[in-house]
Amino acid sequence: MKLHDKILLEHGGGGQLTGELIEQVFLPRLGNPHLMQLTDSALVAIGDQRICFTTDSYVVSPLFFPGGDIGSLAVHGTVNDLAVCGAQPLFLSAGFIIEEGFATAQLEQIVDSMASAAALAGVQVVTGDTKVVPHGATDGLYITTSGIGRFVYDKPLSPSTIRPGDAVIVNGPVGDHGAAILCARQDLGFLSTVLSDSAPLGSLVRNILNASPHIHCMRDATRGGLGAVLAEIAQQSGHDIFARENDIPLRESVRGICEMLGFDPLYLANEGKLVVFCAADDAPAVLAAMHSHELGHEATRIGTVQESGRGRVVLTTLIGGERVIDRPTGELVPRIC
Amino acid sequence: MKLHDKILLEHGGGGQLTGELIEQVFLPRLGNPHLMQLTDSALVAIGDQRICFTTDSYVVSPLFFPGGDIGSLAVHGTVNDLAVCGAQPLFLSAGFIIEEGFATAQLEQIVDSMASAAALAGVQVVTGDTKVVPHGATDGLYITTSGIGRFVYDKPLSPSTIRPGDAVIVNGPVGDHGAAILCARQDLGFLSTVLSDSAPLGSLVRNILNASPHIHCMRDATRGGLGAVLAEIAQQSGHDIFARENDIPLRESVRGICEMLGFDPLYLANEGKLVVFCAADDAPAVLAAMHSHELGHEATRIGTVQESGRGRVVLTTLIGGERVIDRPTGELVPRIC
Numbered sequence: 001m002k003l004h005d006k007i008l009l010e011h012g013g014g015g016q017l018t019g020e021l022i023e024q025v026f027l028p029r030l031g032n033p034h035l036m037q038l039t040d041s042a043l044v045a046i047g048d049q050r051i052c053f054t055t056d057s058y059v060v061s062p063l064f065f066p067g068g069d070i071g072s073l074a075v076h077g078t079v080n081d082l083a084v085c086g087a088q089p090l091f092l093s094a095g096f097i098i099e100e101g102f103a104t105a106q107l108e109q110i111v112d113s114m115a116s117a118a119a120l121a122g123v124q125v126v127t128g129d130t131k132v133v134p135h136g137a138t139d140g141l142y143i144t145t146s147g148i149g150r151f152v153y154d155k156p157l158s159p160s161t162i163r164p165g166d167a168v169i170v171n172g173p174v175g176d177h178g179a180a181i182l183c184a185r186q187d188l189g190f191l192s193t194v195l196s197d198s199a200p201l202g203s204l205v206r207n208i209l210n211a212s213p214h215i216h217c218m219r220d221a222t223r224g225g226l227g228a229v230l231a232e233i234a235q236q237s238g239h240d241i242f243a244r245e246n247d248i249p250l251r252e253s254v255r256g257i258c259e260m261l262g263f264d265p266l267y268l269a270n271e272g273k274l275v276v277f278c279a280a281d282d283a284p285a286v287l288a289a290m291h292s293h294e295l296g297h298e299a300t301r302i303g304t305v306q307e308s309g310r311g312r313v314v315l316t317t318l319i320g321g322e323r324v325i326d327r328p329t330g331e332l333v334p335r336i337c
Numbered sequence: 338m339k340l341h342d343k344i345l346l347e348h349g350g351g352g353q354l355t356g357e358l359i360e361q362v363f364l365p366r367l368g369n370p371h372l373m374q375l376t377d378s379a380l381v382a383i384g385d386q387r388i389c390f391t392t393d394s395y396v397v398s399p400l401f402f403p404g405g406d407i408g409s410l411a412v413h414g415t416v417n418d419l420a421v422c423g424a425q426p427l428f429l430s431a432g433f434i435i436e437e438g439f440a441t442a443q444l445e446q447i448v449d450s451m452a453s454a455a456a457l458a459g460v461q462v463v464t465g466d467t468k469v470v471p472h473g474a475t476d477g478l479y480i481t482t483s484g485i486g487r488f489v490y491d492k493p494l495s496p497s498t499i500r501p502g503d504a505v506i507v508n509g510p511v512g513d514h515g516a517a518i519l520c521a522r523q524d525l526g527f528l529s530t531v532l533s534d535s536a537p538l539g540s541l542v543r544n545i546l547n548a549s550p551h552i553h554c555m556r557d558a559t560r561g562g563l564g565a566v567l568a569e570i571a572q573q574s575g576h577d578i579f580a581r582e583n584d585i586p587l588r589e590s591v592r593g594i595c596e597m598l599g600f601d602p603l604y605l606a607n608e609g610k611l612v613v614f615c616a617a618d619d620a621p622a623v624l625a626a627m628h629s630h631e632l633g634h635e636a637t638r639i640g641t642v643q644e645s646g647r648g649r650v651v652l653t654t655l656i657g658g659e660r661v662i663d664r665p666t667g668e669l670v671p672r673i674c
Contacts, residue, residue: 007439012469021467025445029452034428034463042463044428046487049384055430055483056466059474091371091381093392095481097434102344108362115366126371126379129393129481130358132349133672137396139474144432144466144481146392150383335470 010330014223017330019232038236039158040081040219043151050151052087054078057144061335063110065184067176067195068271070143071113076198076271077222077337078147079121083205084218084274086157087149089121094128095144100135110141121200123147153209159236161216164307167283168241169276171204171290172197172298173249174226178268179257181336186261194253199272204295211289214279221273222337224328227266227313229275231327235311243303243325244316266315267328269336277305347667351560354667356569375573376495377418377556380488387488389424391415394481398672400447402521404513404532405608407480408450413535413608414559414674415484416458420542421555421611423494424486426458431465432481437472447478458537460484490546496573498553501644504620505578506613508541508627509534509635510586511563515605516594518673523598531590536609541632548626551616558610559674561665564603564650566612568664572648580640580662581653603652604665606673614642 003024010017027035034042041054058074068076075092082089094114098107118125155161176197183194201220209215217237221229226248234241250265258265272295278286283301290296313325340361347354364372371379378391395411405413412429419426431451435444455462492498513534520531538557546552554574558566563585571578587602595602609632615623620638627633650662 003441005441007435007437007441007444007469009437009469009471012435012467018467025441025448026465026467029445029448030431030455030462030465032461032463034461035465042428042430044463044485046383046388046427046485047386049386051383051388051485053428053430053485054464055432055481057432057434057468057481059434059468059470090383091379091390093379093390093483094367095392095394095432095483097394097396097479097481098344098349100344100346104340104342104344104362107344108366111362111366118367124369124371125367126369126381127391128363128367128372130349130355130363131394131396131672132344132346133396133476134346136473137398137476137672138479139470142434142475142479144392144394144434144483146390146430146432146481146483148381148383148388148390148485335468335474 009334013331015228015328015330039085041085041087052082052085052149052151054081055144055146057142058337059142059335060337062184063140065196066180068198069110069113071110072117073198073271073337074143074145075114075117075121076200078145079123080201080220082147082149083202084220086153087151089123089147089149089202091126091148092118092123093146094125096130097138097142098132099138099140100132102141121202157215157217159217159233162237162239162277162305163216164239164305165280166216166277166305167280167301168243168303169286169299169301170226171274171296173251174270174273175250175254175265175268177271178333178336179254182257182261182333197270197272199295201272201274201295204293207289207293208276208286211285212278212282214282215276217277219275221270221275223269223331225267225269227325228327230313231325234313238309238311240306240308240310241303241313242306245318247300247302249298249300263332267332346671350668352565352665352667376422378422378424389419389422389486389488391418392481392483393418394479395674396479396672397674399521400477402533403517405535406447406450408447409454410535410608410674411480411482412451412454412458413537415482416460417538417557419484419486420539421557423490424488426460426484426486426539428463428485429455429460430483431462433467434475434479435469436475436477437469439478458539494552494554496554496570499574499576499614499642500553501576501642502617503553503614503642504617504638505580505640506623506636506638507563508611508633510588511607511610512587512591512602512605514608515670515673516591519594519598519670531594534607534609536632538609538611538632541630544626544630545613545623548622549615549619551619552613554614556612558607558612560606560668562604562606564662565664567650568662571650575646575648577643577645577647578640578650579643582655584637584639586635586637600669604669
């Protein structure tokens, strides 16, 4: 598809247009075997060590939301990108771009939050940078965190490793982060019981990897939600994923917000949810391991991988129909992370 | 000193106020032995490998300037931070924050420039992220690059390793980057022969490290220029640095721009200049190694370290007087990098 002349909001949404930007602008120019993997983290070798390396820029609005803030989000997001690639997160960097006039007390609160999140996730922020731009040249504060971790799982974790028959598991209800941001932004005070699920998934991932030697792929379902992640993985694996809408965990409160505002919870962002693809025989053990962890006690098997070569996600709806889940064009809610 | 209630432009300038922000906001909260080193890169261990890790956010304005653009700058800056710490730069990440409506052709030009700079520096961009924010929520495009490299010098390189008697060497004329940005910004067309010195210093650093086992410290003289870097290193080392203004290489064109606009070239940013502290006996060999490299053929010894415990930089001026060089409060020119 021909690239747009101007960058649209949807180019940053993690959906189809982000894919086009990556395929048409970044890969042809910067392409190398690491980047071509298109995973959340690059796996690189330094000496005899296999190291995962990842980066994410955080531009969430508002900076403070129920269940977290940009500081904790910037730690969790980067730690989770490392964890789902099979790495133990170790060290983070943080680059701050701050608008002139930003309240120092708010910055202190955000850095406090980063520090707590890092301590909980067992990582250290070891290097950083601060730039201040004139009033109006940014919106408050943006943080870019990069992370490095040691690769600890001795098998490849990628869509190409997924096999027909694999179980598809999610660790809990979807859409909480997106719903919390929507509530915070639209001042829906009466719905403010929805908290972001923003959380570090490293120790849950360790449980999962210890439970089975046949984990084939994991991905955290952030921008674009569970729908975008499943559609992307199905496409990359070449297999169809069949899921049952009825089995996808969803809070009543999030369902209500989505119905009221007209959003599909399947495409709402998460910041503490991951999808696991594993051999079906191991699914009970993996589920048991997840259930024993506080971030996985609502883990549910939502579907199965089927051979077809079409790379689609087919959802059996509540009323028994079938619906193909595409990658969203862009993002339902801009500046969600 | 009491922290300001609001973040000022000077907090991002690499000078005294940046130091206060680091010491009063970041270190007390995120502090760990790696961060406390306050070097451009953190030195961390992963297994048996010693790895350098660094990050910088680039907010330069304008995005394109004589001698480079934000893409090449974002590669050079990060590669140089690794190199001066004694590491071989290997892998970069790149996080883009783009304003909605940004011209795709300009983005392509910037990514082309990153790719060329990375190839020249012998590094790969292995992972990245793109966020798009609504029109007005950023100024065009910001890039945050992080880098990892393998530590290759078997001695510590830091201000605390500097000894009285050490030679102080700079690899060429100072202030070119700052002058080029000033010209581009003020549309001083008639002075447009000044090009940014933005360049990757990795191979020059290899020459330097191979020339002497007694290199004690290196630092790239970016934000705040040579003046800020010398003042910071003197303070950290506890020794005085005596330099001769007459020996500091400076282009006539840059001197002219500074005289016209009222800037001190000593505080103008560089993006391809470094300061080397080495044992005086090895200075001739280090200078010879630098002279044989295209980025060091104007290398000059500009001063000597003296014992005093006061940590000052004393400059003998052109007319024979003495002037103490302090860390600047902020930055002469905001958004220089």
